[in-house]
Every structure is written in structure tokens, then in C-alpha cells.
Amino acid sequence: MKILGIVGSPRKDKGLTDALVQKALDGASTVGAQADVMYLMDREPQPCIHCGGGCFQTHKCAVEEDAARRSQEVYESDAIILGAPVYIWQINGLTANFIDKLRLQDATPPCRTTNARPALGISVAGGTGSGLISAIQSIYKFFCLWGFYAIEPLPVTRHNFESALQTAWNQGKLLAELAEGKRNFEDIGSCLAHYAKLPLLRFDTVDEMLYLSQIITDNTTVNDANRQTYNNAIEHQRTAKALIADGNRIEAAHHAGRAYEFAREAYDG
Ligand SMILES: Cc1cc2nc3c(=O)[nH]c(=O)nc-3n(C[C@H](O)[C@H](O)[C@H](O)COP(=O)(O)O)c2cc1C
Structure with a gap:
């Protein structure tokens, strides 16, 4: 079973996002998962330029080869963790570029999938703390659109960082346990209903x-x-x-x- 941790912060090895994603992967490893990390800073996802190249059919980006490789890595995973730092009350641009270009062969937006992979989102507002919820909502809208089976989100600030490390570990373990079985949403409404159960997604x-x-x-x-x-x-x-x-x-x-x-x-x- 493969769990892919995606680190959206450019601060590899020293950022809070990296530490939290690593902790969640540690939790997943305890139940036998193979933990892989994708550092977006190393992959340099480029902005989508809406070229009309048919990427929703081909699952490839006509102008950036690595986009298909990134999508393939997600496709081959049984569950994912996506961690993003909060910049200006939102996920940062690096993470947004990754999100814009993900294409899954076994899913059709919105919400249609034959493999609802478990997913955990982590937002990290390390400055004022503000924006932690609007950023997590962006991540979970991305999860919902592609039919991921999201678990409880983990919004983090510098104020609750220490306790969040333990929560990340627990959530990573839960994610790996859920990834043991394959699941699906019956229809779009079932997917929407799953996300409607997560109260933080309703916050203004x-x-x-x-x-x-x-x-x-x-x-x-x-x-x-x-x-x-x-x-x-x-x-x-x-x-x-x-x-x-x-x-x-x-x-x-x-x-x-x-x-x-x-x-x-x-x-x-
Ligand atoms: C351009 C920019 C905008 C930021 N905006 C916010 C913000 O809106 N709210 C906040 O709490 N922190 C903000 N921060 C601080 C980052 O969220 C914080 O440094 C966080 O720890 C970055 O994640 P990392 O440690 O994983 O790199 C901002 C940082 C940058 C560089």
C-alpha cells in the first residue's frame, strides 16, 4: 500500500509543512504503508495557461511533461496527504499550480471516480495564523472535485504546531488503515454529502x-x-x-x- 505525501512549501526540510507531512507519513508507516514524498519545490509545477490541449482527455499537459508524471504518482497511490502553507489567506501558488494540473485517469470531475482514495489535507498558517481555514477549504474542494475520500482536515498555526504533530501522526495512521479497502461514491450527491459532514468546510x-x-x-x-x-x-x-x-x-x-x-x-x- 502506497501513501504519497505532497509538500507544497518551498521550505524543504526546514518548514512546518514538511514536518507535518512527514509526521503523517510516519503514522502511516506504522501500519505497513510505503511512504513516498513529492516536494513541489523540486518539481516546479508551472501555471496552467489554458492552452486547450485536451488534458482532461489525455491526462497529459501539452506544455509541461512533469505534470503527467505528478498525476501518475497520485494515480498509483492508495492515499494522499497534501500539505500547503498559507500565503495571503490562501494556499500558496506552488500548491495551486500542482492542483490546477492534476488529472486522474480513474476520475471525472466533478466528484465522479472509480477509486475514492483516502486523503488528508494540512494547511499551515505560520504567521498571524489567519487564513488557515480558507486554505484548508481550497484543498478540500480540490479533494471533493476529484472524488477523494477525505478525512478530517488538519488546519495548523504556529500556536498549535506541537499538538498538531501528534494529530498528523494519528491522521496518517488512520489514512493508511482506510487505504486498505477500496471505496467509491455512488454518485455526485454521495460525494458532496461526505464533505458536508466536515464542519470546518462550512466556516466563513x-x-x-x-x-x-x-x-x-x-x-x-x-x-x-x-x-x-x-x-x-x-x-x-x-x-x-x-x-x-x-x-x-x-x-x-x-x-x-x-x-x-x-x-x-x-x-x-
Ligand atoms: C507571501 C507570504 C504570505 C503569507 N501569508 C500568511 C497568511 O496569510 N497567514 C499566516 O498565518 N501566515 C502567512 N505567511 C506565513 C507562512 O504561512 C508561514 O511562514 C508558514 O510557516 C510557511 O510554511 P512552511 O514553514 O511550511 O514554509 C505568509 C508567508 C509568505 C511568504
Whole structure:
């Protein structure tokens, strides 16, 4: 059984994305999977220029030979892990170029496949932390379009990086276990329904900011110097949650923003 880890960060061997993808592959290896890594930085995927060369039929790119090789490596895998760094609230361009050119011989977009490979997506927002959800949503839309059988996403920031390493290991192991059996979606609706079960994919930017602020406060060491700021963050989180429950997302946005600012202040000092 082959599990392919795809690293979308240009920072090979020293980036957070690489470390997380490697951890997930370690988890997969414990149940006997063969773990392979594809570094997009080494493959230099080029932007799709919409040349009209028939790539959805041929599964080859008319202007870039390596695109077909990358697709073949995914095709030959029983499951994949895709890790991307967050640049400007989105997956980075290197990962987007890879995504734009993937063509699978056993799938027809949207959502039609004869082999729903298990897939894990990891987004890594190592700066402000913001954008971790919008980036993971891009990865999971790509998974959904090609009919991958996605497992729970792993959005990571520098604030929860240490605990995320353990989660990556667990998720990698689960992925390899799922890859033992072949599965399919009956129809497009079954694929959509599978993704509809993943709550993070429904988040908007207000939910994201609130979620991020909670990640930060969950990972803050509270002391006399930051206690008040920390409490302010928690109070704004509560208010934002209550307003969201009442359907008042506009007012909730203000509190989510304040919750994030206080959380950052408490965490960074
Ligand atoms: C052009 C650029 C834009 C970035 N935008 C964001 C961002 O929107 N949110 C964030 O939290 N971090 C942002 N970062 C920081 C990266 O997410 C962070 O450095 C991350 O650790 C990169 O992944 P890597 O360590 O795997 O290379 C940005 C970095 C660059 C170079």
C-alpha cells in the first residue's frame, strides 16, 4: 500500500509543512504503508495557461511533461496527504499550480471516480495564523472535485504546531488503515454529502477568526501579566458565539476580531 505525501512549501526540510507531512507519513508507516514524498519545490509545477490541449482527455499537459508524471504518482497511490502553507489567506501558488494540473485517469470531475482514495489535507498558517481555514477549504474542494475520500482536515498555526504533530501522526495512521479497502461514491450527491459532514468546510471568515482565537487561547500560558488580556479574549469569544447562535453574524464579526486581537496579545506578550 502506497501513501504519497505532497509538500507544497518551498521550505524543504526546514518548514512546518514538511514536518507535518512527514509526521503523517510516519503514522502511516506504522501500519505497513510505503511512504513516498513529492516536494513541489523540486518539481516546479508551472501555471496552467489554458492552452486547450485536451488534458482532461489525455491526462497529459501539452506544455509541461512533469505534470503527467505528478498525476501518475497520485494515480498509483492508495492515499494522499497534501500539505500547503498559507500565503495571503490562501494556499500558496506552488500548491495551486500542482492542483490546477492534476488529472486522474480513474476520475471525472466533478466528484465522479472509480477509486475514492483516502486523503488528508494540512494547511499551515505560520504567521498571524489567519487564513488557515480558507486554505484548508481550497484543498478540500480540490479533494471533493476529484472524488477523494477525505478525512478530517488538519488546519495548523504556529500556536498549535506541537499538538498538531501528534494529530498528523494519528491522521496518517488512520489514512493508511482506510487505504486498505477500496471505496467509491455512488454518485455526485454521495460525494458532496461526505464533505458536508466536515464542519470546518462550512466556516466563513468570522467563524475562522473566532476558531483561531480559540486555538491561541487554548495554547496560551496564563500568568499575572497576561491574565486580564486573556480574560478579555475569552469574554469576546463568548459574546461572538452567542451572537452567531442568534444569527447576528455582523455584530459577531466585531467580537471575533477583538477576541483574536486580545488572544494574540496574551500569547505573544
Ligand atoms: C507571501 C507570504 C504570505 C503569507 N501569508 C500568511 C497568511 O496569510 N497567514 C499566516 O498565518 N501566515 C502567512 N505567511 C506565513 C507562512 O504561512 C508561514 O511562514 C508558514 O510557516 C510557511 O510554511 P512552511 O514553514 O511550511 O514554509 C505568509 C508567508 C509568505 C511568504
